[in-house]
Each structure stands twice: as C-alpha cells, then as structure tokens.
Amino acid sequence: MTRVYNFSAGPAMLSEDVLKQASEEMLEWRDEGMSVMEMSHRGKAFMSIAAEAEADLRQLMSIPDNYKVMFLQGGASSQFAMIPLNLLSGKKTADYVNTGMWSKKAISEAKKYCEVNVVASSEADNFTTIPDFSSWKLNPDSAYVHYTPNETIGGVEFNYIPDTGNIPLVADMSSTILSRKIDVSKFGMIYAGAQKNIGPAGLTVVIIREDLIGNAMDITPSMMNYQTLSEADSMYNTPPTYSWYIAGLGFKWLLNNGGLDTIGEVNQRKAQKLYDAIDSIDLYDNPVEKQYRSWMNVPFTLKNSDLDAEFLSQAADKGLKTLKGHRSVGGMRASIYNAMPESGIDTLVEFMKEFAKENS
Amino acid sequence: MTRVYNFSAGPAMLSEDVLKQASEEMLEWRDEGMSVMEMSHRGKAFMSIAAEAEADLRQLMSIPDNYKVMFLQGGASSQFAMIPLNLLSGKKTADYVNTGMWSKKAISEAKKYCEVNVVASSEADNFTTIPDFSSWKLNPDSAYVHYTPNETIGGVEFNYIPDTGNIPLVADMSSTILSRKIDVSKFGMIYAGAQKNIGPAGLTVVIIREDLIGNAMDITPSMMNYQTLSEADSMYNTPPTYSWYIAGLGFKWLLNNGGLDTIGEVNQRKAQKLYDAIDSIDLYDNPVEKQYRSWMNVPFTLKNSDLDAEFLSQAADKGLKTLKGHRSVGGMRASIYNAMPESGIDTLVEFMKEFAKENS
DSSP, X not given: OOOOEEOOSSSOOOOHHHHHHHHXXXXXXXXXXXXXXXXXXXXXXXXXXXXXXXXXXXXXXXXOTTEEEEEESSHHHHHHHHHXXXXXXXXXXXXXXXXXXXXXXXXXXHTXXXXXXXXXXXXXXXXXXXXXXXGOOOOXXXXXXXXXXXXXXXXXXXXXXOOOTTSOEEEEOTTTTTSSOOOGGGOSEEEEETTTTTSSTTOEEEEEEGGGOSOOOTTOOGGGOHHHHHHTTTOSSOOOHHHHHHHHHHHHHHHHTTHHHHHHHHHHHHHHHHHHHHHHSTTEEOOSOGGGBOSSEEEEEESSGGGHHHHHHHHHHTTEEOOBOOTTXXXXXXXXXTTSOHHHHHHHHHHHHHHHHHTO | OOOOEEOOSSSOOOOHHHXXXXXXXXXXXXXXXXXXXXXXXXXXXXXXXXXXXXXXXXXXXXXXXXXXXXXXXXXXXXXXXXXHHHHOTTOSEXXXXXXXXXXXXXXXXXXXXXXXXXXXXXXXXXXXXXXXXXXXXXXXXXXXXXXXSEETTTTEEOSSOOOOTTSOEEEEOTTTTXXXXXXXXXXXXXXXXXXXXXXXXXXXXXXXXXXXXSOOOTTOOGGGOHHHHHHTTTOSSOOOHHHHHHHHHHHHHHHHTTHHXXXXXXXXXXXXXXXXXXXXXXXXXXXXXXXXXXXXXXXXXXXXXXXXXXXXXXXXXXXXXXXXXXXXXXXXXXXXXXXXXXXXXXXXXXXXXXXXXXXO
C-alpha cells in the first residue's frame, strides 16, 4: 500500500489513524456484531457514538452550553437556503460580505428569500484581499450578517472576527473549522460541510445559538427547519450515521493530538513553509495579500503556465496528488487541512525547489 | 468476529461481501493511493465509481433512457417537500394514498405547498390492508399521485401498481426498492432513502421521468430543485461520495448474484417461511391481510406480551438482533431486506418454534 499526499480541496485527505480504525471496525463495531453502517440510529450503540462525537466536538471548540450542535445533511449549499428561511425572523433584509465564490453562492441563494445588503466586497480586487471592517456598511435592520471566513477557491481568509454587535454573525466555516481555536460565542451560527476538515462528504455540522431557533418561515421544508431538526437532536429522519461516526473518529484523533491549540500551531507552520517557498522561488506566485492568506487552501501559479502539466505530472510521480488549481483560478492549489501531515508540505516544498531549478 | 443477524428496519444489514471490500479498500482504492472517502468528487477515479454505480442500477432495474437517476442527500423526508415543490407545475392539488405512517408524513409535508386529496386510506383498518384500486377517488386536476408501495412500520405492501393514466405516479420505495423486478416505466418518479435496501444512511436515490423536471416553484431551494440537481448530474454540490460508492458495491453484489429476478425469488421465499411460522404457531400473530403482507418488514406480536422481553433477550443470545417492533405497533418486527441471508430466516424460525414450545 502506498498512500499519497492528497491536496484535494474536498473531499480531502483524512488521518490514516481514522481510516485504519474505520477499516478494522467495518465488519463489527466493538461487540455489536455489526458495522456502524448497519446500526439503527435509535439503538444504544449508535446513540453512544453520536453523543460522544458531539461531546468531543464541544470539548474541542469549547462550545458554550447555549449553542445547539447539529449533524445534518445537504452541505453548505443547503445552508445557503436554510439560513434566510430560518433566521430572517420576519425581517426583510440580511447583510452579506462578498469575498469569493462561496460568498457569492450564499448571496445568490439568499436573494430568493430576502433583500441582500452586500456590506463589503473584495470583488474589485479579484478576491485577493479581505475588506477592512471599518469600511463595512452594516444595515441595523438586517436579520443577520453572513460571511465566509475562508474562501476555498481564492485561498483568502479573514484574520479577524467581525464584531456585529447585536446582529447575529453567521459564518460558513466549511474550509476552516477545527483548523485553530476560535471563540464560538462571537457567532450566532457556524456551519460547515464535513468534507474538508471534519470527515466524509454528506455530513454538515451546524452550531447555532439557541435563541436563533424557532422562527422559520412557513414555506420552510421540515428537513430545513432548525427547530424541527434541533428538537429531534438531528434525528428527525435517519441521519448520515456512518459519516457522523467517521467525524467522531476525527474529533477523537484531534483530542488525542493536543486539540485545536496544537493543530493550530501545526497548521500555521505548514502554511508558512509553503508560502515561504512560493515567495522565495521566482517561478511561483500567490496573489493574495499576505495578512489574508489562507492557512488551509494555498493557490499558486507558475510564471510560465506552459509548465503546469509537467509540474502536475512530476508531482504525481512523487506522490503529491490533486494539486491542480480550481478552473476559475488556474495554476495549482494545495489544500492542507488538519490531516495533511507536515511531511507532505516538506515533500511538496522540496519538489517545488527541484522543479524550479530544472526549469529556470 | 461474530456477525449477527440484524433485523433492523434501517439503517439495516449489508452484505458481508460489500463490507469486506469496503474494509479492504478503506485506506487505498485500487492504485489511487487514497480512500474513496478522500477523493475529489470531480476527479477521474470518483467519476468512474459514480458512473459505474448508476450504470449498474440502470441495468438492475432496466431503467428506461428517458429517466434521470440522481444520487442525493436528505432522505425520503426531504423528498416529501421536494415532490410538491417540483411537480405541482402550477397545479393546486395532488393526490395521496394513505396506507401508514410514511404516507401520513408525506401528506403532512405536502400540505405546506398544495391541497392534498387523499384518494384512498386504510387508516380505518388500522393500516392492515391496502385499499382496492377500484375505490380510489382520483382527481383529474391533480399534478401527481403519491403512494408508499411498502409501509415499513405496518409491514403492509401493495401487490399491484396503480394505473393512474396520464397523471404521474410517484412512489416512496425506500423499503422495497431492489427487492424484486418492477416496471419503472409505470412510474413518473421513484425515490428511496438508501439505508434500507441500498446502502448507508445519508444517500437518497431518485429515478424521475425527464419531462417532469423543470417546473419547480420559485421558493424552491437550489438543493431541492430537480432541474438544478439533474443538470449537474447530482454534483451541484459535493455529493455523499462514500455512500454512493457503497451503494455501487451493493448494486454489483446484486448483479453478481443473479439480479432482481433471483433476489425477488429469494425474498419471496424468505418472507413466506417467516409468515408460515407466524401463522402456524399459536403464540404469534400478524394482523395484515395475507395478500398485502410485506416481503421486507414482518411485524408480529406475541399473544402474551409479557413474554416480549424474554423473547428479545433469548433471540439476542442466538445472534438474532434488533427484533423489537416499532413503538407505535409494539411486539416484534423482522426487517428482511436483500442482505439478510436465508439462513437468518431459518435461524429465526427455528428459535420461534423453540420459544413457543417452551412457553406454551
């Protein structure tokens, strides 16, 4: 078996420890005589798996008691509709920050249900920066403020948490959740598709302050109603049980490895190593303003794009896979979530140096 | 390792062959150096897995070319909203048949979006029968007719496919899909949560005639719009990739074991053995009219319900698990989907005989 360094933006690399345990437990979980995949979600065994995963996530992120944690389906794209459907609470307007493609998708979906006030945008800068908070035009009548702390495609990231006062702050953390310690109490709601830094695709984690639940519009499908889902403890219907279990294995792996403070240091160091290589080697370029560069998604271009195919091919030969950049940006993208070991970064940097030398 | 006979109604037993292959491939799929769980859904490897699963399902069910097959999230409960949101097509009314708890849930959700005309109901008979088609009061102005071919809780099943003429027939086949050969062309749409007879929870299969796509209401979330989902080949957002892969392993297992004609014969025989035991042993009872008894979900009660706990405990000791009936019905329920081997039925029947003898 030869596992590669997989730089996919999501679904993404998982810890080998997690996969090994999943493989070993596939036919029988503990003494239950069945796979987790075969367990009734109402049975004691799965209920214990689900509860332990939630408890571990609460511990990792220090989630306050007045927040509900939900394990749902549908990805961030479903949340794009669920947020206005649930949080408008009779108001007509919501504030959105536009810092990249995922912000734009959230805005576009919200427009079905409300007026969207774009309080700040970095589109004129081709999404290579983050708008300074002092420039934001917040609307005091808005139901909430939505933003995307980390944009997976642009590789651009907030280095601050906006203070929106009494207006709830809603964050799409799909590509940055669990990458470092954050103060959950500053948010009304945090949500994340699991397939980047949590676990398998098909699971969505929602962390929401309890007082924001209970005002869904009449047209809201039951499966999109936070009250319905939360009152049923994420089991209004059969939840994605196996993905929930895998996410739990990942939470345990993080706890066993020092929690978010430790992984945060590792992630910062990994990113710094890669940006240092990009900045110091003439062949490579990253357009993002330095203070807003993402720790998780590192896009870079080759000054001569004719070399792209050769770069990807030689990288693959060295076990460095899925480095091709998003079609809208071109070049390369290295997504380096928690499960990407530091040795993956070292191997990539070494290869980038060699490749530049050979092609200078 | 001791695997049990798991009679859970869903998530449910999976073929040991499928689980073994999943376990073996968990850390590395073929020569890709990564788990299926870690693969980009846009990469060649996963695209081939996805396409093969769809092709195998099409072959198994002989799905005509003018039907789209989608691999979605959200379970049947999401479809309960998606169906009216997408299929009303400007009409105000939809026809629903009420044959049990799942029918009722579908009806309740549809009422958010349209007038529901209940064309037939077996509620007065405590859901122990299926309304004769001649009694149905179809509304010619309805957009579609919805029914539940097999009710998981009541263990009651249609032994005919209603002929609704030009009005599209929509079927919740969550607990009966792939249990035997059916004529897909008689349906406008078939949908099924995967966690009973397909694979892991968190995947939903939708088979829909193409001409029914494209008329969603304006309020429809993108993730609930069949046109959006279908134009993106189920990849409008990141699909539940690992569940799709496991479903594909299950389809291959069925194909390698003779397809739906063969499994249909096995399923009929399995059900018959169990109903014969229930009918012939004085201790047990099943209330469903014989011609409408489910092949997949076999509820039965003990004439003396004081013995329930002892029955369950002794059954568990023999490796017969998850036999407790749904709380709304009581007693026992044996869900015997495709992956339940005939030896599981034989072992259960043998135990039922012994238990009755000891307690007569």
